[in-house]
Amino acid sequence: MSLDATDRLILNHLQDGFPIGPSPYLKVAQDLGLSEDELLSRLQQMKEARVITRFGPFFDAEAMGGAFCLCAMAVPDGEFETVLTKVNARPEVAHNYERSHRLNMWFVLATESEHEIEAVAKSLERETGQRVLCFPKLREFFIGFRVAA
Amino acid sequence: MTIDATDRRIIAATQGGLPLVPEPYAQIAEDLGIEEAALCTRLRAMQDRGVIRRIAVAPNHYALGMTANGMSVWDVDDARIAELGAKVGALEYVSHSYERPRALPDWPYNLFAMIHGSSREEVEEKRAQIAALLGDACRGRDILYSTRILKKTGLRLRSKEG
Numbered sequence: 001m002s003l004d005a006t007d008r009l010i011l012n013h014l015q016d017g018f019p020i021g022p023s024p025y026l027k028v029a030q031d032l033g034l035s036e037d038e039l040l041s042r043l044q045q046m047k048e049a050r051v052i053t054r055f056g057p058f059f060d061a062e063a064m065g066g067a068f069c070l071c072a073m074a075v076p077d078g079e080f081e082t083v084l085t086k087v088n089a090r091p092e093v094a095h096n097y098e099r100s101h102r103l104n105m106w107f108v109l110a111t112e113s114e115h116e117i118e119a120v121a122k123s124l125e126r127e128t129g130q131r132v133l134c135f136p137k138l139r140e141f142f143i144g145f146r147v148a149a
Numbered sequence: 150m151t152i153d154a155t156d157r158r159i160i161a162a163t164q165g166g167l168p169l170v171p172e173p174y175a176q177i178a179e180d181l182g183i184e185e186a187a188l189c190t191r192l193r194a195m196q197d198r199g200v201i202r203r204i205a206v207a208p209n210h211y212a213l214g215m216t217a218n219g220m221s222v223w224d225v226d227d228a229r230i231a232e233l234g235a236k237v238g239a240l241e242y243v244s245h246s247y248e249r250p251r252a253l254p255d256w257p258y259n260l261f262a263m264i265h266g267s268s269r270e271e272v273e274e275k276r277a278q279i280a281a282l283l284g285d286a287c288r289g290r291d292i293l294y295s296t297r298i299l300k301k302t303g304l305r306l307r308s309k310e311g
């Protein structure tokens with residue numbers, strides 16, 4: 001779908017937040033000078049056209065319980081697919097990306113607790129014969145991200 | 150930071166998104182068998198505690214032309230990473246930014262920042278801006294582009310309530 005100025009206004013505005021309470025769409029619509037119906041139907045269209053990936057609360061996965069860790073491996077070319085099969089077979093592996101670096105496989109481990117992260121990483125090392133480097137988050141800095149629509 | 154069984158039910162009911170109806174909270178509350186006001190009080194409390202980062206739209210980067218991204222990594226002076234990391238994280242084109250431990254000698258970088266742009270050239274341009282911002286506090290840098298998505302599953306709350 002092609003977006004017009006009103007769609008872009010809505011996307012930019014709703015990246016900053018959404019009210020909690022009765023008639024939240026009406027409040028947003030009034031802020032933007034739209035009717036509630038128009039706001040809802042435009043949101044519906046953008047959702048159906050997949051311009052909007054998601055609209056709702058974004059939860060801090062760690063605050064909900066559970067542990068997460070970014071890990072990386074330097075997998076030799078000839079072994080990549082074999083190692084990949086073993087890594088991806090683990091349900092604890094949430095995302096996995098091939099990246100342009102000597103450390104060419106980057107994945108996120110998601111487990112119930114911190115000590116399981118280490119256990120899964122160690123067991124992956126045994127299974128694949130490759131070192132697993134763990135990069136746990138020490139501090140997080142993101143606050144400003146916006147996609148200008 | 151703890152959440153109780155009712156919070157978990159609220160998370161499960163809203164992690165797919167808010168309904169596009171005039172009274173979305175009333176609808177969710179009804180599904181959960183609680184009052185709308187009680188639901189809103191809990192949502193506000195979770196937002197205050199950081200369990201909910203924000204309630205917002207996540208636009209599809211690709212649909213908006215943001216088709217390029219790179220994981221930029223930096224070796225930043227430990228004494229200045231708190232101050233400089235906050236500046237990098239506040240940039241509009243940086244989506245995720247973290248301090249992580251180095252893994253010497255393989256990996257000298259302690260600051261990670263995901264940069265988004267409409268092209269790889271734009272990502273590189275923004276990377277140069279970050280380099281300028283870090284100045285002589287930065288001793289080394291690199292950028293990793295993803296060449297293939299190998300696995301992608303949503304991070305979903307496992308149902309613990311029984």
